[in-house]
Amino acid sequence: DQQVKQNSPSLSVQEGRISILNCDYTNSMFDYFLWYKKYPAEGPTFLISISSIKDKNEDGRFTVFLNKSAKHLSLHIVPSQPGDSAVYFCAASGRGSARQLTFGSGTQLTVLP
């Protein structure tokens, strides 16, 4: 039973264009959502997060959108750069879960020069 789903295993985008990565969740108890980026042979690193009381959070080139009614969030990267090529994981946590994160299966983003 996957509570956090990333249905696109891979995405290729041209440099300078927008990358949109999508994530769906099923557990209504989730109230905090995060995106992590992972390069090969490294651990995941935190990218951006959003609380369930918001519908948008922006940090430089990265913006996360949350649609609670649809239980859907997305990560927008504008403009995309070759260094953004990595696996992106969507993760969620619920109230009182003591930082237990539930991860999606990841999306491999490739930004083509």
Add this chain to the structure above:
Amino acid sequence: ETGVTQSPTHLIKTRGQQVTLRCSSQSGHNTVSWYQQALGQGPQFIFQYYREEENGRGNFPPRFSGLQFPNYSSELNVNALELDDSALYLCASSLGLTATNEKLFFGSGTQLSVL
């Protein structure tokens, strides 16, 4: 550079054996979590230790156990290894227990292969 180090980086074991994986948390971090990442999957929560006591556990059997030490180091022990235990094991450290704090720092992981 997250300040979280894991050892060894790679390990090969035989089914039925026992294994100990080690993690050194970022200085001052009193919470450590362990995750298992199978090939093609996202990390899956194993358990969390806070101030040297288990503070939460995912859907993993008792043969997965852990220890946290006062010097910010920790261990993940797996007994009676099975082929499905082959995965990348990630350690993550943090300060405190607030679930909304994104300051969770991951190590690079230990790649365990069970033959």
